[in-house]
Amino acid sequence: MIKNRLIWFADFVDSHLCEDEFINRNIELKREHTKMVCLEMQRLCEILKLDPRLTELAMITALYHDLGRFPQIVEYRTFSDPQSCCHATESINVMNRNSLLEGLDETDSNAIKTAVKLHNKLDFDTESLDEKQLLLTRMIRDADKIDIYRVISEAYHEYLKDPQSYNRAIGFGDFEQKKATPEIAAAVIKGKPVLYAGVKTFTDRKLLHLGWLFQIHYDAALNRIHSRGYIKMLLESLPDCPLCCKVRTTVESYVKNRLALSAGIYEQKQKIT
Numbered sequence: 001m002i003k004n005r006l007i008w009f010a011d012f013v014d015s016h017l018c019e020d021e022f023i024n025r026n027i028e029l030k031r032e033h034t035k036m037v038c039l040e041m042q043r044l045c046e047i048l049k050l051d052p053r054l055t056e057l058a059m060i061t062a063l064y065h066d067l068g069r070f071p072q073i074v075e076y077r078t079f080s081d082p083q084s085c086c087h088a089t090e091s092i093n094v095m096n097r098n099s100l101l102e103g104l105d106e107t108d109s110n111a112i113k114t115a116v117k118l119h120n121k122l123d124f125d126t127e128s129l130d131e132k133q134l135l136l137t138r139m140i141r142d143a144d145k146i147d148i149y150r151v152i153s154e155a156y157h158e159y160l161k162d163p164q165s166y167n168r169a170i171g172f173g174d175f176e177q178k179k180a181t182p183e184i185a186a187a188v189i190k191g192k193p194v195l196y197a198g199v200k201t202f203t204d205r206k207l208l209h210l211g212w213l214f215q216i217h218y219d220a221a222l223n224r225i226h227s228r229g230y231i232k233m234l235l236e237s238l239p240d241c242p243l244c245c246k247v248r249t250t251v252e253s254y255v256k257n258r259l260a261l262s263a264g265i266y267e268q269k270q271k272i273t
């Protein structure tokens with residue numbers, strides 16, 4: 001079944017291509033992002049040892065989570081939701097318009113829609129979700145973030161190589177503005193989510209991405225982000241102001257402690273089994 005969905009997805013993406021190089025470049029960026037999120041999702045399914053049915057629902061969620069990005073870039077020429085539309089809502093609109101969840105039972109279809117709706121939210125109320133909704137929501141939020149770290153690190157390196165040509169649609173703002181806004185740094189130090197609305201400088205944007213680390217649910221996802229060097233890259237590129245130094249030590253010790261704890265639990269499990 002997922003094979004037909006992949007064919008539909010490829011056609012859907014192709015239908016947004018046009019004569020405009022800027023649009024096409026960003027469409028390909030999101031096509032690649034979706035592919036990578038699907039791979040990260042597959043990996044999480046294997047680590048969590050999900051059964052084939054839940055794995056299929058998780059893979060559908062990954063494939064459809066960013067459908068709204070394609071009409072968004074064509075219509076608004078940006079991936080900034082505040083400057084255009086909520087792309088998660090638009091993803092659900094695309095799913096509904098194309099009856100993509102037809103044939104699934106209602107609980108499965110609701111779980112996918114809930115996860116897609118919540119995948120980009122700052123935070124969400126875990127109490128209001130049933131078990132399946134919660135699982136898919138946590139998985140897509142983590143799988144999505146793992147790949148966003150890849151996208152931002154590639155964009156940063158692209159910028160360092162050639163500041164003129166880097167892709168502004170990703171919405172990093174001005175790379176030259178290096179000061180950290182104290183409220184943003186303070187939120188990260190406390191492990192609190194950073195609001196997009198408060199982001200003023202490039203350093204703030206990096207702090208926002210570092211703040212996400214406290215929201216990663218699965219240790220396996222945190223380990224993936226860590227082992228790919230994304231955290232190191234973000235931390236090393238922060239300016240040397242006292243606030244950023246405090247962020248650096250806070251994030252480093254949080255990640256170190258959490259990964260050490262999960263490695264310890266894993267070793268214990270290995271001994272028992």
Ligand SMILES: [Fe+2]
Nearest residue numbers: 065066119120
């Ligand atoms: Fe998204």
